[in-house]
Amino acid sequence: MRHPPSFRVRRALVALLTAALAALVPFTVVVPAQAAVAPSSPSPAAAASGAGYWHTEGRRILDAQNQPVRMAGVNWFGFETSNYVAHGLWSRDYRSMIDQMKTLGYNTIRLPYSDDIFKGTQPNGITYANGLNSDLQGLNSLQVMDKIVGYAGSIGLKVVLDRHRPDSSAQSALWYTSAVPEATWIADLKALAARYQGDTAVIGIDLHNEPHDPACWGCGDTSTDWRLAAERAGNAVLSVNPSLLIFVEGVQTVNGQSTWWGGNLAGVAAAPVRLSVANRLVYSAHDYATSVAQQPWFSDPSFPANMPAVWDKYWGYIFKQNIAPVWLGEFGTTLQSTIDQKWLAALVDYLRPTNTYGADSFNWTFWSWNPNSGDTGGILKDDWQTVDTVKDGYLAAIKAPGFTGGGGGGDTTAPSAPTGLAVTGTTASSASLSWKASTDDTGVTGYDVYRGAAKAGEATGTSFTDTGLTAGTRYDYTVRARDAAGNTSAASASVTATTAGTGGGSSGCNATYKVSSDWGSGFNADITVTNTGSSTTKSWQVTWEWPGGQTISSMWNASYSQVGRTVTANNADHNGAIAAGASTGFGFGATPGGAGTPVLSCRAG
Numbered sequence: 001m002r003h004p005p006s007f008r009v010r011r012a013l014v015a016l017l018t019a020a021l022a023a024l025v026p027f028t029v030v031v032p033a034q035a036a037v038a039p040s041s042p043s044p045a046a047a048a049s050g051a052g053y054w055h056t057e058g059r060r061i062l063d064a065q066n067q068p069v070r071m072a073g074v075n076w077f078g079f080e081t082s083n084y085v086a087h088g089l090w091s092r093d094y095r096s097m098i099d100q101m102k103t104l105g106y107n108t109i110r111l112p113y114s115d116d117i118f119k120g121t122q123p124n125g126i127t128y129a130n131g132l133n134s135d136l137q138g139l140n141s142l143q144v145m146d147k148i149v150g151y152a153g154s155i156g157l158k159v160v161l162d163r164h165r166p167d168s169s170a171q172s173a174l175w176y177t178s179a180v181p182e183a184t185w186i187a188d189l190k191a192l193a194a195r196y197q198g199d200t201a202v203i204g205i206d207l208h209n210e211p212h213d214p215a216c217w218g219c220g221d222t223s224t225d226w227r228l229a230a231e232r233a234g235n236a237v238l239s240v241n242p243s244l245l246i247f248v249e250g251v252q253t254v255n256g257q258s259t260w261w262g263g264n265l266a267g268v269a270a271a272p273v274r275l276s277v278a279n280r281l282v283y284s285a286h287d288y289a290t291s292v293a294q295q296p297w298f299s300d301p302s303f304p305a306n307m308p309a310v311w312d313k314y315w316g317y318i319f320k321q322n323i324a325p326v327w328l329g330e331f332g333t334t335l336q337s338t339i340d341q342k343w344l345a346a347l348v349d350y351l352r353p354t355n356t357y358g359a360d361s362f363n364w365t366f367w368s369w370n371p372n373s374g375d376t377g378g379i380l381k382d383d384w385q386t387v388d389t390v391k392d393g394y395l396a397a398i399k400a401p402g403f404t405g406g407g408g409g410g411d412t413t414a415p416s417a418p419t420g421l422a423v424t425g426t427t428a429s430s431a432s433l434s435w436k437a438s439t440d441d442t443g444v445t446g447y448d449v450y451r452g453a454a455k456a457g458e459a460t461g462t463s464f465t466d467t468g469l470t471a472g473t474r475y476d477y478t479v480r481a482r483d484a485a486g487n488t489s490a491a492s493a494s495v496t497a498t499t500a501g502t503g504g505g506s507s508g509c510n511a512t513y514k515v516s517s518d519w520g521s522g523f524n525a526d527i528t529v530t531n532t533g534s535s536t537t538k539s540w541q542v543t544w545e546w547p548g549g550q551t552i553s554s555m556w557n558a559s560y561s562q563v564g565r566t567v568t569a570n571n572a573d574h575n576g577a578i579a580a581g582a583s584t585g586f587g588f589g590a591t592p593g594g595a596g597t598p599v600l601s602c603r604a605g
Helices: 094-103 115-119 141-154 182-195 226-240 307-320 338-351 389-398
Strands: 055-057 060-062 072-075 108-114 158-165 202-206 245-249 281-288 326-332 363-366 419-426 430-436 444-451 454-459 463-467 474-483 495-498 509-518 523-531 540-545 551-556 558-563 566-571 583-591 600-604
Touching: 094 141, 108 115, 108 141, 108 363, 115 141, 115 182, 141 158, 158 182, 182 202, 182 226, 226 245, 245 326, 281 307, 307 326, 307 338, 338 389, 363 389, 389 509, 389 523, 389 583, 419 474, 419 495, 430 474, 430 495, 444 463, 454 463, 463 474, 509 540, 523 540, 523 600, 551 558, 558 583, 566 583
Parallel strands: 072 108, 072 363, 108 158, 158 202, 202 245, 245 281, 281 326, 326 363
Antiparallel strands: 055 060, 419 430, 430 463, 444 454, 444 474, 474 495, 509 523, 509 600, 523 583, 540 566, 540 600, 551 583, 558 566
16 A cells, blocks of 8 residues: 555545544553563464464464464565565565564565566566675566565465555556456466465465445445455455465445545445355455544544444454454554554554464554555664664564464475684675585575674675675674575574774763663663764674563664673674764664663773
8 A cells, every 4th residue: 555655646535534633632652561462481382383274263363283373464565566576675685674574573474566567577676786685686576576485484474465556557446457457357366376376375365455436345236346356356266276365355435434445344244255165264454544644533532542443343343253354454654643653552452462372363464564655654764674663662562473384385494504603814894704514405505694683695605705894893793594495594603703903993982771662571772872982983882781581582773692681782884983972873672571771881992
């Protein structure tokens, strides 16, 4: 749905929108404190969830071993635009991006596309500098999609393919246009079902994104009745691969009452979707805040207490009445207004799991991973690396355990982690590394070298020289091995290389600590590093000891290690240099919440 200004189409929900929002008392929203998350030591059965193809039972989704599973993920758009590929690969390696999704606790990717990619389109907007995305060179869009799906599956993430648009130009109200008739839509859906048959990383297909007026539900007109079209398309997909889940979105208007595009599933009560294979149907809704458009309920005097009844009416009842699973395929906001903050806090509370293990609850994918969504922004900030910790923090209470069933179909065994990583030489601008070869059941095809959290490059052998470095600066390295199926090993032990030269020096630095959000089971914090010396630093290091039993789960704009209660954070490549008197910062997420403020030590180089 929401895209950069050059792509997005603003909503036309004029009929039912109020002229203005009623004034609301200023209110600061924090992440809800009563998080209901999986216990720290799940049962062996829960830890092995996600294997094989999935099916439904009432309102639950079950894996091939009949264990309940829950999708809690992100939308990563781009294949549906004129780039014909997921966005952000102009600055990062696709595997690094997917690794970060998993590290943050997301277990599913909704991957939008348009029917243009079936025409042999060549993706644009991919960098191959310094070995990034090297295995994507020369591939068409569908082949790049194969790579993304393959890697996501190899590390335990699931993918839902979303037919977002008929072509890359714009969203369509109906599932067909004059240029892309229904027959093409169905043929392309079947082609995808066949392409990923046997690959259980792809758990299903979202048939069409956001049907809206004049699309109807149950009206009987085959040219506009989305429910009937979804049956035709869903059954066509199941005729090719009967194991896939079929995701069916709502419409805009049912019985004269309107909501978001694709968000109205009120018609299901009287006219459910009928598929040829039982236990394959998942209903999907979309819901947004005022950064997308105004809606009457935002100006209701009881807002946000009125929102659960609104959600119940349009889609929540399907889950609560045990009719079928419900997946909130898109929801998002810029979080710039107090209303939007209240809305997201209320929605998170509504989506909260109904039991301790989180298996009995709504499924969801947040819009979006991308920062370049014009109406909402994303989990990542504009540098495509830094996490928006406020948005991510809101979602922490409803994230779900990861899936360990793998991608299915073919090799899913990762190589062994490289050992013996060592620095073999440095200059003022380079560091040379070597390591011992990894082993794999089908053979190692290459190695990915990481400088801190960023990928520095790739190697086919067991050595690598990183160039373009800053003199007199410390760099931390790790290496991962990968095989032909895209399986990636755990990281090697890290080593530190310091380039030659003085690098300018500094007499010291100071670090200050601030918690940005705390939801009980976890928290986010920001640390500001200030150069207290008289010349520019080349590097810095901040250390502290937790007063309690906290554990870092992720860190941005710095690399870190934790031994017991002691945490050591080192600058990232881009922020080691701090001018005299200037400051930089980094942040992290940790568990559990309620941590006292630690005493920080800062050392500049």
